Amino acid sequence: MEKNQGLKAIMAIILGLIAGAILMLIMGFNPMEGYEYLFKGGLKNLERIGNTIATATPLVLTGLSVAFAFKTGLFNIGAPGQMLFGGFCSIAVGLSLDLPKLILVPIVVLAGILGGAIWATVPGLLKAKFNVHEVVSSIMMNWVAYWIVYYNIPRYFKGEFLETESKMLADSATLKASWLSNIFQGSYINLGIFLAIIAVFIVWFILNKTVLGYELKAVGFNRFGAEYAGMPVNRNIIISMMIAGALSGLAGAIQYTGNSNIMQIGVMPSQGFDGIAVALLGASNPIGVFFSALFFGVLYVGKGFMNAAVKVPPELADTIMATIIYFSATSMIMDKVIKKFKKSKKDNPKGKNSSSERVVEK
Template sequence: MGKNQGIKSIMAVLLGLLAGALLMLIMGFNPVEGYRYLFKGGLMNLERIGNTIATATPLMLTGLSVAFAFKTGLFNIGTPGQMLFGGFCSIAVGLTLDLPRGILLPIIVLSGVLGGAVWGIVPGYLKARFNVHEVVSSIMMNWTAYWIIYYMVPKYFKGEFLETESKMLVESATLRVDWLTNIFKGSYINLGIFLALIAVLIIWFILNKTVLGYELKAVGFNRFGAEYAGMPVNRNIIISMMIAGALSGLAGAIQYTGNANIMQIGVMPSQGFDGIAVALLGASSPIGVIFSSLFFGVLYVGKGFMNAAVKVPPELADTIMATIIYFAATSMVMDRVIKWFKKKKNKGKNDKDKSSERVVEK
């Protein structure tokens, strides 16, 4: 993430927090107390820190999915469906296979990745072959995944007590491990965080150190120029959406077999849509996505504690997040503010230099 992009993200966060403070004042709450309990709720002890990291993990991957697609000139709004289908594949494998944990867990994770990749290939192929806009086809794939799972879970994996949720995974089929839970004092943090960080490093390497990454970014920058240069544009579009889908599928595997151990029907995962916000705040940079997802994780975990402690509505935290994204998206305004500050700084420096010259001349 470039220096200017980092400054813009920090400005967006500060302006969003300022807007939230004004809202608290208008509603009759003390903003200092509100923010103190908001951040305390996500960071006050090891258990809550673990929960914050666990909550941020699927956001990290869906944000990375959207950011990767942005880098290649595509808008992957299909992250919820890719995450949902990937999570369903993982749950289905975990409930069906009876294997040793060392063999079962890699298969569960891989099935989630492949499920998400398949769900990403479809809009990629439609874009490359028929020039169908990926936003339209991705939204359709979201609802296709939603209704497939709405039917499949009660039909084949119905829970013991409710038809609206699947059976519970046994402990050996989940990503939770005792040593990590014990370190964070009973938190639901799991191995997913390590998988997410590995994924970030892989995507960073692909984008910055490989020919494929160069070609994908070239297609995103100028599709017709890349085609004129002899690059396989259509193939790269499909590959880009497949990789983005795989990342969202991994997010689904972690959410449903790590943060939870069941899948509910009738629920589109909000982490998919929130990944767009994470990518925007992280300036579509793999490293930036890590920090923005952790920040959103703090807000997600802390808003309930803020409500319990000082009765500030949790919806206010959602409003703060929306405001931050609004400021992050208005990069043109941020650019002008940064340029104004730089111009003022340079002008002050030039005036100081001129004053020094006059003193020397005298």
């Protein structure tokens, strides 16, 4: 992450925490005590640190998904549906195949990745071929995924006790690893964190070290300029959405086969929407997204502990997160306004290009 972007993210966090402290004072709570238990909840011991990492892992991937689309000029608001469908594919494969763990787990993960990529291809195709805005089409795909899961889980993979959830996956089909959980004193951390770290590196490498990444960023910066330069714009739009969807699908695979081993119906994964916040705070930089997701993981895990210890409502932590995102988004908007103003001033330093002045000069 660039130095000024990192400073802006830190400032957004500080301002959000200050706003949260003011809210605590208004509500009659001690801000120092509230924050003490908030951060203790996520970092007090190895078990809580492991739970924080596990909670943050899907956020890393949905944040990368949104950030990758941002970098290429697209707004992937379909991450929840891609995550849900990818998770469904992983659950379906895990419940349908009986194979050794070393063979089955890669297949389960690959099913999630392919499911998310396929789900994001539809908005990509509609954008490339018919210029349908990806926000509209990806929101529609979210709900298509929701109802597919809602129908198919009770019909084909119904749990033993509740119709609203799937059967439990066998350990051979999950990303859980007892040795890793034991290191973190019984937390639900799993192998998904290693997949997330690999994904961070791959996304960084694609964007910064490959011709494809250069073309994707060029399309995002100026679609018509990239087309004039001979770049395959439509193809790159589809590829960008597929990669973004694959990342969200991997998040679904980790959420439903690592953090848990079942899938419930009637639930749209919040991590898909929270990925937008993670990407904003991380300035759409893969490394920034990783640390942004870890910070959100601390808040997610800690807010319950804060509520139990000092009765501060957990909704306050959500308010703090929303405030941080507000300041992050505001700084991005201000940056764009300032850059646009400087560019116009540079192109027209004395204002001599206005029509009235040209008439006077003539």
